[in-house]
Amino acid sequence: MVKHTGRPGYLQIADDLRAQIRGGALAPGSPLPSTAQLAEQYDVSLSSVKTAVGVLRTEGLVVGQQGKGVYVRDAAEAPADLAGEVAELRSAVQELSVRLARLEERVTSTGHPA
Template identity: 40%
Template sequence: MSGNTGYAEIAKYFRQQITDGTLAPGDPMPTQKQVREQFATSIATVNRAFQMLKAEGLTAARVGQGTTVADRPRIAATASARLRRISRTGRPYGAREESIEHTADLLSCADPDVADALGIELHDEILVRTRVFVRNGVRTIAAFSFIQPRGWAAVPETLSSEPMGRFWQEMYTERTGRETTKLPELSGARLASRKELEMLHVDVPPYAAVPVLVLTNTFHDEDGPLEHWQDIYMPGLWRPDEE
C-alpha cells in the first residue's frame, strides 16, 4: 500500500494488524516518520490516522516509549477476520489469544432463528459446539457453532469437545467433495442469555438485562445450510469496520 494513501486507509491497515495479532498488546507502533515513508504520504495524514487509532482505544501514548498498542484494546476480531487470518497466515489465533472451555453436544434445536438458518424443523437434533475466546487474559467472545447432521456424519471428530486443530469444513470437503460457501456476515444486538453471560463471566443480578453485540455467519454446501455461527461479544467490546 503506497502513494497518496488517506488517513482512514492507514488506520484500517494498522487496525487489521492489531486485530490479527500481528501487532500485540504492548508492542511499539512504528514511528510516524516510518509510516509516512511506508505510505508515501504527509505527516499530517499519518498523525490523523494515529489520532483515530488512539480514539478507538487501540493505541496509547507512553512516556519514553512513543505510541504502543493498548494493553487491552477494546476490539475483538470477527469470525470473517479469523477466517481471513487463517487463510493468510495459517494462525488460528491472534497474539496472546486462545480459546478455552470447548464443548460439543448433540441437542434438540429450540431456537427458531438457528432452525431457520440451518433449514431444519424446530427441535430437530443438531450438534452444538461452544468455546470462549480470551485475549491477553480477558474474555472477549462466547462462540457458538450449530452443525447440521450431515456435517458431523461426515466428520465425526466434531462430536469431540477437543479443539479440532484445523477448520473442520476443510475435512468435510476432502471427504465429501462438496465445497462450502460462507454467506455475508451479519451483525445485530440483543439481550444476552444467562449461559452467554456465564461464559463471558459477566456477573450481574439474575433480573439484569445486558445488551450484547452478536455476529452471525452461515455456511452452505450444494445441499443447503451446513453450519451456523453466533459470536457474542463481551459488553464494552466492538468489532472493526472491515469493509
C-alpha cells in the same frame, strides 16, 4: 501504500493498522513504527499518519507515552463495556429519531410548531 479509492488516506492507514492489531501482527504492548517510518511506508505526509494514529487512539486500540511513542493497548486495558456504551447510544439515537418524527409530523399537519 495508500490507494486512490476516494476513501481518505488517513482512514486507509487506520484500517490497515487496525487489521494488523486485530490480526496479531502488532501485539499488545508493542510499539507502532515511528510517524516518519509510517509516512514512508504508506507514502503519505506526517499529518496523515498522525491523524490515522489519532483515530486508533480514539478507538482505544493504541496509547501514547510521552517521549516514548505509541503502543498497542492490551485488550484488558481497553474501555470496559464499549459494546454496552454503543448499545446505549443507539437506543438514545433511536428515541430521539422517534421524537423528531413526531415533531415533524405536528409541524406538517398543523403548519406551525406544537
